[in-house]
Amino acid sequence: MKAIISHDIDHITVSEHLFRDIILPKYFMRMHIELFSGKISTREYILRWSDIFKNKWQNIDELITFNNINKVPSSFFVAVNKGVGLNYSNLSAAVWIEQMLNRKCELAIHGIAFDDQKHIQDEYNLFQHLTNQSQFGIRMHYVRNTENTYQMLAKAGYLYDSTEHAFKNPYKIGAMWEFPFQIMDGWVIENYKSWQSMNLEQAKQNTIKLIDKAAQSNIQFLGIDFHDRYFSHSFKTWLEWYMWLVEYLKGNGVEFVNFKQAIQELESYDAHGK
Numbered sequence: 001m002k003a004i005i006s007h008d009i010d011h012i013t014v015s016e017h018l019f020r021d022i023i024l025p026k027y028f029m030r031m032h033i034e035l036f037s038g039k040i041s042t043r044e045y046i047l048r049w050s051d052i053f054k055n056k057w058q059n060i061d062e063l064i065t066f067n068n069i070n071k072v073p074s075s076f077f078v079a080v081n082k083g084v085g086l087n088y089s090n091l092s093a094a095v096w097i098e099q100m101l102n103r104k105c106e107l108a109i110h111g112i113a114f115d116d117q118k119h120i121q122d123e124y125n126l127f128q129h130l131t132n133q134s135q136f137g138i139r140m141h142y143v144r145n146t147e148n149t150y151q152m153l154a155k156a157g158y159l160y161d162s163t164e165h166a167f168k169n170p171y172k173i174g175a176m177w178e179f180p181f182q183i184m185d186g187w188v189i190e191n192y193k194s195w196q197s198m199n200l201e202q203a204k205q206n207t208i209k210l211i212d213k214a215a216q217s218n219i220q221f222l223g224i225d226f227h228d229r230y231f232s233h234s235f236k237t238w239l240e241w242y243m244w245l246v247e248y249l250k251g252n253g254v255e256f257v258n259f260k261q262a263i264q265e266l267e268s269y270d271a272h273g274k
């Protein structure tokens with residue numbers, strides 16, 4: 001089993017949310033619940049306030065550096081449209097898109113349009129225009145999908161999608177590869193709540209169960225979604241969970257690849273009829 005780790009960019013600054021959505025009130029609510037339930041320390045609580053004053057809700061540079069040290073290819077999903085609490089502009093995304101391309105990351109789109117062919121195509125074209133890439137993939141924000149989403153993405157020209165949550169191997173829809181993924185940070189740390197409900201040890205145990213399930217299901221590429229936003233001491237459990245997960249996989253001989261490397265591998269299997 002190999003692993004594909006990818007990162008959704010949901011936020012860049014704090015100010016992008018001001019008077020536009022309810023992310024900030026939710027953030028305050030969440031950090032107080034986590035403080036009073038003993039899930040976060042006073043230090044983390046103070047750091048969360050300091051992030052607000054620094055107007056910094058992304059940790060892209062820090063995460064790429066950590067990944068590079070650990071031989072994890074950095075694969076990002078960046079949005080070019082706004083919606084469902086995602087509110088950064090193309091201009092502010094462009095700064096990070098440039099940085100990701102300079103640092104040789106894999107760059108794909110964090111999709112907003114999911115149920116209308118024209119909107120899906122417009123989003124594809126806009127991303128192509130902004131990033132100058134000819135082939136790229138997508139993951140939907142909040143993994144939104146309908147029964148027709150994947151067909152529409154394939155029709156728009158996407159190389160791959162990784163929105164489906166399932167213990168299944170990659171498969172093709174038209175010319176597009178669908179990479180179901182199995183582990184998301186929030187699923188194991190929040191566990192169906194809107195705040196951190198698990199401690200680090202519980203999150204690790206839940207994760208090990210998912211990895212074991214993937215191995216039993218003969219999953220070829222373990223899909224993991226970790227949000228850069230949590231690669232921070234303000235979210236100590238999340239940060240430590242991610243660093244532990246990379247170590248755990250390395251310790252178990254799991255090699256890291258990005259989506260395009262996985263596709264190359266899948267297509268060379270096909271070509272050799274293996």
Ligand SMILES: [Zn+2]
Pocket residue numbers: 008009010110140141142
């Ligand atoms: Zn998202």
